[in-house]
Amino acid sequence: MKTMEINKIVAGIIVAVLLVVVIGKIGSALVHPKELEEPVYPFSDDLMAAADAPAAAPEEPAGPEPILAMLADADIAAGEKVFKKCGSCHDNTNGGPNKVGPNLYGIVGNVVAHKDDFSYSDAVANHGGNWGYTELNHFLYSPKDYIPGTKMSFGGLKKASDRANVIAFLNSMSDNPLPAPTADEIAAEEGGDAASAETGEAPAEEAAPAEGAAETNDNAAGDAAMPAEGGAQEGDAANDNEAPATEEAPAAAQ
Template identity: 45%
Template sequence: MSLEFNKIAASVLVAGIIALVGSIVATHIFDTNKHNANINIATNAPASGTESGDAPKGPESIMALLASADIKAGQDVFKKCVSCHTAEKDGPHRVGPNLWNVVGEKVGTKPGYAYSKAMASHGGNWDYQTLSDYLFKPNAYVKGTKMTFVGISKTQERANIIAYLRTMGDNPQPLPDASATAQPVATPASVPATPAAQG
């Protein structure tokens, strides 16, 4: 009998303690939440301020950089590609197609290479801009391409490697109008600009 009573008393006591502890914990969590919220509000303001000042995510244009790009450095960047590509004339296809003449060529048209559907049906030409966009993020520019390469985020590196690829062809494409960055140095010798007026 007294045993029964003790059991009941004990369980009432335990329930009370649980309730008490529970309410303390609850208050404590609530308090720390409030506290954290205040801290977040305080630190977020300057943080979001710097974020909004960051550069945009898309690829920057390489056009202004091409004329003065470093072909040697571009050849070095091409080391990222050699596990899958050759670039020399009559080089074999590897995992990816041989890239001789690729600058200026139609997308996905190297004879004897089995392109993905995405690449084969893409259309257009590989000019400086499209190559740059593709190499920035291959899978974003040609969705579904089987070229599993993360891309080159550095604008100068893309300019250098594309300047290098430009030289790996039978008739290197003219560089984009570089009048903004450089003036043509040579004037044709056979066409005198102004006849010598003094005798």
């Protein structure tokens, strides 16, 4: 009887061990944990480039292109068509009503928040200053960037000719149209915006050296030098060229 008991216990243990082994085998036969062939988030060069891109992106919205020179031969009829985008919110006739936005008769050259009977946002009400050509150019390019907090829900006119034409049209809807910009004002505006146009090009130029930089630093320096020369042809004043050249130097250093 005693040996029978021991045999039973031994047999029990053996069966238990066998079961564990067999079940383990069956388990791994049923389930194959396959290894991923590629990482789920591939850490590729493309991704690195994409990660780099946002760093350059903030430079891109360098602001609206200059429009003063365009105003001289702006197309008022075309501006009236552009104004259809504004007309759902703005009346532009003399003595016309306020709508979602204030009446815009005589707005060009007028003070900001020119209508006493319109309830402006605090941002516009407290902005101060006048709606000169340049202010309107910036506001109409991107209202929310130019006056953060404005309640004018309008994405903006990205085409410079649209802005020039609609501003010319609005200027025609006025008892006191603003005089055409002077040659000095045009030159000053273009001088200022030429600089921002250069920074606008910068991301493209940085992108080129970035590839070069992967190979050798010499290439990167070479690429950076090319756009600098290109800038020399575009710019009319020698001074214009110095700014971009120094801006590109860090790019080459990267």
